[in-house]
Amino acid sequence: MTERVSPGLWADRIFIGLFAAYVLIPLGITALMAFSDDNIIRFPIRGWSLRWFEEFFGNRRWLTAALNSLKIAALTACLSILLAVPAAYGLSRSRKARSRLQVLLLLPLFVPAVVLGVSVAIGFGNVTLFGHALYGSSLLVACAHTLWALPLAITVLEPSFATLDRSLVEASGDLGASPLRSFFTVSLPLVSTGLVSATLFAFITSLNEFIMALFLTTRDSQTLPVLLWLSLRSSATPQLAVAAILLAASVFTAIGLAYGWYLLRRRRKRLSAPMI
Amino acid sequence: MMRRLIPAPSPAWLVLPALGFTLLVFGVPLLHLLRMSFNTHPPDGIYELAWSLENYVAVLTDPVNLRTIRDTVLLSLITAVVTVVLAFLFAHAVWKRKGRVHLVLLAIALCPMLVSEISVIIGWRMFFPANGFLSYALVGTGLAEQKVNLLGTRFAAIVGLSYISVSYCFLTILSVMNAVDRDLITASGDLGASPLRTFLRVLVPLTMGGIIGAFTQAFVFSMGIYAAVNALGPDSLWSIGYEIQRQMLSRRDWPLASAFAVVLIVLISLTVIGLHALRNRRGPRHD
Numbered sequence: 001m002t003e004r005v006s007p008g009l010w011a012d013r014i015f016i017g018l019f020a021a022y023v024l025i026p027l028g029i030t031a032l033m034a035f036s037d038d039n040i041i042r043f044p045i046r047g048w049s050l051r052w053f054e055e056f057f058g059n060r061r062w063l064t065a066a067l068n069s070l071k072i073a074a075l076t077a078c079l080s081i082l083l084a085v086p087a088a089y090g091l092s093r094s095r096k097a098r099s100r101l102q103v104l105l106l107l108p109l110f111v112p113a114v115v116l117g118v119s120v121a122i123g124f125g126n127v128t129l130f131g132h133a134l135y136g137s138s139l140l141v142a143c144a145h146t147l148w149a150l151p152l153a154i155t156v157l158e159p160s161f162a163t164l165d166r167s168l169v170e171a172s173g174d175l176g177a178s179p180l181r182s183f184f185t186v187s188l189p190l191v192s193t194g195l196v197s198a199t200l201f202a203f204i205t206s207l208n209e210f211i212m213a214l215f216l217t218t219r220d221s222q223t224l225p226v227l228l229w230l231s232l233r234s235s236a237t238p239q240l241a242v243a244a245i246l247l248a249a250s251v252f253t254a255i256g257l258a259y260g261w262y263l264l265r266r267r268r269k270r271l272s273a274p275m276i
Numbered sequence: 277m278m279r280r281l282i283p284a285p286s287p288a289w290l291v292l293p294a295l296g297f298t299l300l301v302f303g304v305p306l307l308h309l310l311r312m313s314f315n316t317h318p319p320d321g322i323y324e325l326a327w328s329l330e331n332y333v334a335v336l337t338d339p340v341n342l343r344t345i346r347d348t349v350l351l352s353l354i355t356a357v358v359t360v361v362l363a364f365l366f367a368h369a370v371w372k373r374k375g376r377v378h379l380v381l382l383a384i385a386l387c388p389m390l391v392s393e394i395s396v397i398i399g400w401r402m403f404f405p406a407n408g409f410l411s412y413a414l415v416g417t418g419l420a421e422q423k424v425n426l427l428g429t430r431f432a433a434i435v436g437l438s439y440i441s442v443s444y445c446f447l448t449i450l451s452v453m454n455a456v457d458r459d460l461i462t463a464s465g466d467l468g469a470s471p472l473r474t475f476l477r478v479l480v481p482l483t484m485g486g487i488i489g490a491f492t493q494a495f496v497f498s499m500g501i502y503a504a505v506n507a508l509g510p511d512s513l514w515s516i517g518y519e520i521q522r523q524m525l526s527r528r529d530w531p532l533a534s535a536f537a538v539v540l541i542v543l544i545s546l547t548v549i550g551l552h553a554l555r556n557r558r559g560p561r562h563d
Contacts, residue, residue: 008471012369016381019366023387026399026439029409033402041402043412083294090290101291108302110548112500114517115309115537116302118524122312122534123305143301150294208392211503211517215524225394232397232507241402244395251390 027248033241041236052238062227062243068138069207069223070250075142076206077199080149084198087150088157089187092164105154108147117215120144136218144212149202156201160194161187193262200258204251313534323530331535341536344514349543351433351505351515352498359438359494360487363445368479371453385450389443396439397507404432404508433509440504441497445490452486453479488555495551496544516540 037047056062087105091098108116120140127134134140164187172182188195210225217226228243313331315323335341370381388396403409404427414420426432456479464474480487502517516536523533 015365016369019362019369020384022362022435022439023384025403025409026396027387027391029402030395030399040407042407043402043409044416083297086290087294090287093287096288101288101295105291105294105298108298110496110544111302112517112540112544114500114502114520115541116305118520118533118537119305119309120301121524122530123308143297147298147302150297154294204390208390208394210392210394214521225392228394228398229503232394232401240398244392244398247392248390248395251392255390 027245030241030244030248033238034245036238036241038238041238041241052242055239056242056246062224062239064220065222065224065227066243066246068217068221069225069247072138072141072145072213072223073203073206075138076145076149077203079142079146080153080202081195081199083146083150084153084157084202085188085195088154089161089183091154091158092161102154102158106151109151113148113209113211114215116144116147117212120212121215135216136221138221141213141216141221141223142206144216145206145209146202148209149205152201152205153198156198157191157194160191164190192265196258196261200254203254207247207251207254309534309537312530313538315531315534317529317531322528331532332539334532335535335539341519344516344519345539345543347513348499348515348517351430351437351509351513352495355434355437355441355498356491356494358434359442359445360449360491362438363442363490363494364449364483364487367446367450367453368475370450385446386443388439393440393501393503396436397504400432400436400439400508401427404429427508428510430509430513433505433513436504436508437498437501438494440501441494444493444497448490448493449483449486452483452489456482485555488551492548492551495547499540499544499547516543 032045033041034052035048035050036045037049037051038045091102120143121135124134124140129139168190169182169186172186173179177185208225210223210229213223213226214229217223222230224243224247228240228247231240312323314327314329316326316328316330318324335345366381366385370378370385373381401408404425405411406423406425406427408427410426411420411424414424415422460478460482461474464478465471469477500517502515502521505513505515506518516539520533520536520540523529523536
């Protein structure tokens with residue numbers, strides 16, 4: 001065969017390069033700008049410093065927003081998993097109910113965040129729970145985010161339960177375990193990879209979302225993306241880049257932790273597997 | 277052994293909590309929204325209970341609102357086409373490759389899915405303006421003599437919008453491509469078709485279901501996303517989503533915002549149903 005590279009292949013390589021640039025540009029530029037020493041956002045960058053990071057961690061409003069984000073994301077992840085595990089298990093065990101129910105559960109994914117945000121704000125705007133107004137609370141934002149996180153979590157978990165080796169669960173039943181006990185000690189550990197992925201999806205979805213949060217938070221419960229959106233035009237300093245990069249960093253950290261857990265588990269499994 | 281006599285609860289029953297949650301937090305508020313869209317907006321308040329169609333009349337006959345709807349649909353159509361083409365070509369490139377390169381390209385394609393819309397906006401807002409990276413790079417390399425500003429153009433809006441849905445389109449198309457029998461591609465080449473002809477006459481028709489699915493996704497996403505359009509596009513370009521935010525948060529006209537939201541849902545539903553029918557009609561011909 002000839003060594004000559006065909007023009008088609010060159011076009012292919014150039015396209016891959018351009019696409020990769022397209023994907024990496026927003027993140028790359030933000031990462032550069034976060035370390036700028038300048039007072040405004042502009043290129044070329046005239047000096048490097050960590051001053052905007054210091055400013056971020058010294059600013060109460062930004063810190064509170066970041067903490068709110070993490071709190072709401074954790075709440076969303078818990079809520080989604082609590083609802084998704086029984087739902088995914090149920091769906092995987094009953095073929096009849098599956099298609100119709102699954103469509104119903106997936107429906108919120110097709111509805112824009114702005115519509116969800118407005119409806120939840122109108123529907124729960126003046127509801128009080130145990131004497132606390134629901135509007136503006138982290139719980140209400142987490143519930144709204146769960147509308148997107150729950151169908152994602154179910155979609156990730158359902159195949160894990162569906163491909164679960166039923167004979168193992170039956171064996172534990174034959175050995176005398178109650179259905180609940182065999183679920184927690186046999187089924188759940190077997191789907192732990194799906195469980196971690198689903199939690200991760202829910203957590204990231206909530207962390208990144210800001211339109212629903214915009215309609216449902218007050219000044220005190222603002223999340224980091226909401227505060228970024230509100231300061232987009234008023235303060236165009238590298239501070240924005242710092243906040244954006246910290247947001248992205250927390251997403252990638254969450255993924256890194258999950259992947260680390262996965263590698264660790266795989267190694268432990270290999271070590272504990274019987275040698276033949 | 278007593279336990280054996282008690283029938284285990286039907287598994288479908290376990291779906292109830294999730295279903296109940298969805299009905300409570302999704303279904304009930306949607307009904308509230310629908311009800312709100314028939315109320316009227318007094319000058320000195322938020323809303324007054326009524327059964328009036330005036331909001332729908334305003335949304336569907338006021339020339340400004342009609343232009344907003346037309347602009348949103350048009351921008352979403354263009355974005356969907358651009359995004360599907362990008363996603364298809366990249367999915368094809370990933371599909372052809374194996375091993376490490378395959379994984380690296382896969383990771384690149386999934387990156388946009390993990391980045392918040394707000395970070396996407398901020399990133400492109402540092403790239404496009406006259407003081408941004410693009411202008412600096414163009415002037416620095418001598419490709420442009422003066423600073424270039426692309427912020428506030430439709431092009432920037434489409435770049436931002438398409439970034440947000442490209443990973444999802446990519447995944448949809450790649451999963452359909454993975455099901456394509458690679459022997460068919462080889463056979464087409466062996467029979468003398470050029471790579472381009474094989475691509476257009478064999479691969480594209482075989483993955484049409486995925487292409488329509490990806491198009492639906494990109495269109496539906498773009499119809500609802502307004503932050504990127506607002507922050508990257510021209511000021512004259514209004515989207516339905518932005519109009520909802522403006523009426524809801526700035527003008528305090530909840531009934532009108534609700535009517536806009538209902539119209540948006542109807543537009544999206546019609547598109548999804550129409551494209552789904554198209555996909556199903558195409559299906560049997562290839563089976």
